[in-house]
Amino acid sequence: MEWLGLQFFTELPQSGQVILDCTHNPLLVLVAYLVACAASFATLDMAERVGHAEDPASRRLWRWIGATCLAGGIWAMHFIGMLAFQAPIEIHYDLPITLFSLLIALLASWLAMHTLSELRPSLAHYLQTAIVIGLGIAGMHYVGMAAMNSIATAYYQPTLFGLSIAVAIGASFAALWVAGYLREGSGLLHQMLKYTAALILGAGIISMHFTGMAALQLVLPEDRVPTLPAQTGHLQLGLTVALIILLILGSAVSAALADKKLQNKEHDLRRLNTLLGQLDQARVSLQQAANYDALTNLINRRGFNQLFAEKLSQKAADGGMLAVMFLDIDHFKRINDSLGHDAGDALLKVIADHIKGSVRSHEDVVARFGGDEFCILIGLRDREEARNLAQRIMLKMKEPIELAGRRMVMTTSIGISLYPEDGATCEELLKHADLALYQSKAAGRNGLHFYSSNLKSRASYELQLEEELRHALHEENGLTLHYQPIFELKTGRVTKLEALIRWQHPVHGLLTPDRFLNIAENNGLIAELDNWVLRRACRDLGELSRHGCNELKIAWNCSPLNLAREELANEIESALRSAGVAPERLELEVTENALMGNIADTLVLLRQIRALGVSLSIDDFGTGYSSLAYLKRLPLNTLKVDRSFILDIPKSTADMEIVQAIIVMAHTLHLQVVTEGVESLEQYEFLERSGCDFIQGYLLSRPVPLEELRPVLEEINQRKHAPGVNPLSLARGTSAPASPDPSPKSPAPHAGASVVRPIR
Template sequence: MDWLGLHFVTELVGSEQVVIDCRHNPLLVLLAYVVACTAGFAVLDMTERVSHAENPASQRIWRWVGACCLAGGIWAMHFISMLAFQAPIEIHYEMPITLISLLIALIASLLAMNTLSHAHLRFWQYLQASVWMGLGISIMHYVGMAAMRSNATAYYQPTLFGLSIVIAIGASLAALLLSRYLRNGSGISHQLLKFTASMLLGAGIVSMHFTGMWSLTLVLPTGDLAPLPADNNPMQLGLTVAVITLLIIGSSISAALADKKLQHKEHDLRRVNTLLSQLDQARVSLQQVAHYDALTNLLNRRGFNQIFAEKLIEKSTHGGKLAVLFLDIDHFKRINDSLGHDAGDELLKVLACHIKSTTRSHDDVVARFGGDEFCILISLHEHDEARHMAQRIMQKMKEPIELSGRRMVMTTSIGISVFPDDGKTCEELLKNADLALYQSKGSGRNGLHFFSPNLKTKATLELQLEEELRNALRDETGLMLYYQPILDMKSGRVTKLEALVRWQHPVHGLLVPDRFIGIAEANGLIAELDNWVLRKACEDLSELSRHGCDELKIAVNCSALNLAREELTDEIESALRTAGVAPQRLELEVTENVLMDDIANTLVLLRQIRALGVSLSIDDFGTGYSSLAYLQRLPLNTLKIDRSFIQDIPKSTQDMEIVQAIIGMAHTLHLQVVTEGVETEQQYEFLNHYGCDFVQGHLLSRPVPFRELRPVLNEINQRKHHSPTALNLLSVARGTDELTSRDLFPDSPDHYASASVAQPVR
């Protein structure tokens, strides 16, 4: 049976034909297997290069290179295997048909590489491609066999012939699947796996060839057997073909490896460039974060200081003036407390736009230092330019702002320092502008102040006093208590004393609370100072008890900040226990505004203090904003009328009516009334007439130190029928006048007098 020029027989019959006994050279067979394995490795490697190539042109090039390597390797394997074929007859090959077999191998290889170029294919697609590849390889093999010319006739056994085609298809399918699996990966294990796969592919290709050769039978008519020529040397030709093929495939693999390394270097270079770009972006972002405020997009303190330093160098070199405007939004905390921080942030954005809109955008520098603090740096020729700038900002601030459904108007306080008059460095100018701002806030806010040298002197003195007060509390030196008697108007005797702290300063002399209480509160010393006053008052009360004053009570003032401390109750109990004083003999005075600030927490603490047995007094009544509804809930014993309602009696009818109403209200609430600041006979008679319980003031005695207290008490108590005139003469005769803070520091702000442990009696 003949098919496509091939002869198929199942059995040879006849005595006139001789079946040629054929063998294979084992060395050439091994060499063919090596070539097949190399071709398989090249296919796997080229497939990897195609999948990793980013340029379509590079993919096409490596697809062709892989196809040529596979086609050349299969064809060379076939050619070497045919050289390994040894028969006792002369055999030669026709070149055109041999080249056609090579072309067929190339077409099959291109089909394989084209299939492998697709990253994701289904199994049936790989199976379809493997069928065409296997048929192409088989056709290449049998076309190459058809190029063989000899006296013998070639017959093929159909079964083995078909098996060779199946092996070719199976080897093709294995090659496609392995290439898909091994196209990605790296490392030694990946390379070992690729070598193993190459050996399997080589075995499949060689198996297909020798199965086809197994199906071949050469038949020669009897008498045509002739000896082989002597110059037939297939080993040399096989080695030559193998070496050339291996060199070509090896060069292709080396080129692929070099391209892979080059591509990795390009990837590394791109990655480095990407990282550098990211670093540049991060640097810009960090610079933005480091030098700009995230909320308002204005410069922050760091960015402002950098530009400030540059402008200072410029002005120092070429001359000129700079002004630093330090702004603080008045009562901004109330916005956060009432509307929330989100509303506060929105308000800050609006205010930042207001400030920015009033400046000269090309010259002036605007920054937010944090919170509600802003700073502006401007170049100027005259001081008035800074004043006009500040006035424009203050006017812009007064424009109504819609926020959270409310219409509000904000104000600002401004402090100004000027280079070079007020300083030569950034730190000095900012500090001086801050001092001027402090002066503006102390003067009622919504104003502006320029820095003046006396502000720096005062700030230096404040800092020095803070350090010296800290040392005085630590060493318990210099601080002392003065006592002012409080007269029981019913019994005509002194039954209470108010403890008033004083500081015997080594340089400035005797300082009253107005001068150092504000310093203590601003620097976290007030709790320690209050505790010292409490302990010292209890010790002095214990000493008075040993001299027969068993019924005296002592009133001790409590600062606003200290009243918010949970430890206060324990400190009071400890002071009483240490001094051995009954709690009923201690009275704690708190100011009216302190009670109303946080009524819920204050009420809990006051009840704890009352549970100890300590009396409670509301001081400076009438100067705050007390609610009668809250007042009746507080566990109070005494109400002290502020001196401001007494000083104009009897001239002020309105004050007389107010005092009369307060006394009546207090008695209705079952509270005793103490009136401080009593200095005249008319005031005494008025209070006595309307049922005031206790009086305190210079009419009885000025505050005196503890060592002078007992003679004063004895002299006041010895008078059975008190004459106010006599009491006043007693006070004058004792000559206990003392300097006030205004005498020592005429420029001190009034707000120091509003927060004190013990309000001095004027």
């Protein structure tokens, strides 16, 4: 077989001479190996750049640069290897054929870079491409061999010829696989792997070349005699070619490195821009979170204050009015307690929509301050605009709401302050709107109130009283107990006392509970105040026992708020133990409305207190639920009839019948009956005829301090009821007419009769 003058698979001729003493220049062989290694390293670097290039045009550019480096390196290695070949004959090289071999190398290299530019080539794809590339490299080699011109004929040993092709394919497959594997990665270890791979691949490439050279056999015709070749410059030419190709490869690698650094900087810039974008988004999100309520998407207190300051500044410059409205949802806590916080959140969203639907969408500001508290800021021309808006909101709120399978109607309390009438700063206007809201809630809720100057005076007064009450509690200075006798009709003696707190204020004089109990309840002082009354009453009862009053019992009024505290039973036990008083001598009075607040928990607490031996009494019976179903479940001893049923006796037949019915009902439930507010002999006689057990009121005595109590008790216990005796003469030191008008300076018949009297 002959191709381009080369003899493949052809037996050597019978005649002729085989040239045996062919050698290679060791220096040029080493240079050829270095060029092959450099070409391998450049190819691996170009494959990495192709893999990392993001722009398609950049990817194509680096693919062609890589193909040029690989082709130039392989071809230069082959050319230098041919220059290293030394034979005892004259050898010349045909330039066109040599250039044609370079073209073959370029095509094979382009195919290799095209395969490496794919994202994830398969192993089969690698193998197919390696076969084509290996054949191309072998073709480049043997075309280059065909460029040799001499008097000898080139024959090739078939075995070594086939082995050279196999080596070319194997080296191509190894180069493709290693380049694909090393395309991803970074760091020193990655770079060392590239160097090692370049050395191995260079050895593979040059092995193919010299395997092909080993297959070569030059045969001279019989009639020709070997002639010594003339002096040639193969060494200088080989070194020059090596220098040129190494410079080209070095430039390509340097360009790839610079491009890599540039791309890394671009990546860093993109990451920086991404981070800046994320920071900007985070800033917007933080601003949203800082200025807006996450549940209702209304602005929150912080955002409201910023807008408020801007609008206030604008109004101060241009003139005009502003209205600040505080809204509070009435009894919203019951929704959370009964249906859960998820239902409460759903309700707040609906309410927020109701409020937004009632205001002017672009001009008015609606904010949620937290919980069930909303605030509205509106510009207006006159006071009535604010009133009309508040009424629209109240009307909208009364629309039924479907929530958790229930249909409910909510109401709202609203407080309004106006600029510039009620204040010139944000703080003033908000504070004054809050005071107006407090007035709306105190007036029974579901209403609106405008701020007025007396509200501020009242708030200042209450704040001062709160501070002074806190000081009085901590220093135990000014607080005292007064006791009102409770007369037992059966024995004709005083057997009980009701402990009533008074506050000897240094400026305002003696204050009854109606002046300061609300303040204590609203500011978290009621439990401490209640406990002070309990301990002082037990201590005073011990003092009375030491003076012979061993049978007296004391009735102590317990706050409705205190009934929610699990510690109450332990506090009662501790107070009794400290004073050395038997539990049977203490009676706990609670209002029926307080009992109904949380009947299940209240029952548990009352049974614990009853287990101590303390008696239990319902105060103000008839003014609350008055439910027999609850009465029979409660561990009670006594029922106290409210004074409102006694006032018109004997004039009111209906009241007389109600009282008689209450007494019969209580006795049926095995309860004793105390009637308070008794002020006349007729009332006394009616109650005695009706079977009442105890009476309490001004007919006997006003509440008196401990130091005045014993003479009052002795006088009441010794006095006999005789016809014609002035009823009020039963009271110590009095001689008023039978139906007196209470003195304005004296407390009402039952004013302050309970330390925890709820505001109704």
